[in-house]
Amino acid sequence: MSYEIRQAGDRGSLIEVPDNATAVRLARLLRTERPDLVDVVVGHTTVLVTWSAERGELGELVLGPEPEPAGRRVEIPVVYDGPDLEEVAMLTGLSQEEVVARHTGADHVAAFLGFQPGFAYLTGGDELLHVPRREVPRTQVPGGTVAIAGPYSGVYPRDSPGGWRLLGSTAAAMFDPAREPPALLAPGDRVRFVAA
């Protein structure tokens, strides 16, 4: 399989792949087999790789025929008492109980990380819960807040500004620099929210 490779400066390349699952598999392969790479970053349908000096050659990128085992399964306990629960119910035409049932009923997949250390963009959620982000972002969303926007769910790892709709909160530590690995979620992980 050959992928389109775009230059990302004089020390990086952006590899375009057909889907997120391929990006996750390719990133795993590159991380284990290419010690010359500094960073290997999964995007929605891309993998960014960087070198410490001049851009290197990637050669032929070959993924095995069998998909590797899927990511880990992670359960995140949530207290659904977020300030936007009522608004999400209005926007979707569902009751608050149905919003919670649909959010806990779906298998989410961590597509890629960004925004903050340990912030995973979770896809695969119930389509009825696809609501637009807030017109005016909040200047402060507490760490541990579980939120949705567009096709994504996510958990704010620490206090930060944010424009997503807040459904509840979790005590799970999404990011801890002293832990190995520091991020609770990695691309490819399957996430289930559980009402606590």
Added chain:
Amino acid sequence: MTRLEVVSPGLLLTVQDRGRPGLAHLGVPPSGAADPVAYELGNRLVGNPAGAAALEATIDGPVLRFDRPTTVALTGATTPEVRTVEVLEVGRCVGGVRTYICVRGGVEVEPVLGSRSTDLLTGLGPAPLRRGDVLRLGPEPADPPRAATIRAQAPPDTPVLRVVPGPRDDWFTPTALETLCSESWRVSPSSNRVGIRLEGPPLERAHRDELRSEGLVTGALQVPASGQPILLLQDHPTTGGYPVIAVVRADDLPLAGQLAPRRYVRFTIDG
């Protein structure tokens, strides 16, 4: 153990070293000195081991007091020099916006994920320094300080940064890259270690599709809906959904790290 007290931090005083490369997949920005050449030079001048943490002053320098005479090097937006001082008044940056204060022994704050750098985007590392903060210095290095006889290179009035087109130059009209490389871009005062906001004619998109978030490199010229590019510096987010029209070459990033608000910068294609 020598101690350093921040008598006055100036406009913004942070601890910086070589940052946190290799952790972008966790959402951790690279961080580290915005002018790595000046930072490395300062450490060499005071005989520090590679990677020792230094202070990065911004626009208006700090006043520092040491509890015994201490050898320090000043580099970056200043005339490079090595001095032994008990009180150090850095003053305003000249010819740039970031001055490095490398103290012999380095600054010994607690490392986070292998680095002592302050990350303004995510809050990793020590908070920006405040009046009254006291920092411990590391042990006396084995190497002696070096006498400084460095030719101070006057920075160009309007720096020209070399860029490699892409990865998303095809998301723009054919004239956008030409516009990027023919205009002088004004550096907005609302620039910081996350990114430099540039003001000029809008770079027009060829289509309005939404880009799916993808990894970002330092030096990327990211173009939001306004068409006004943002040059990403060391504390940039690791992924983003705005197309990147071109990326500044790594060797020219130290110049980018010294761009002053309200001054101008130009770009030229090389690669």
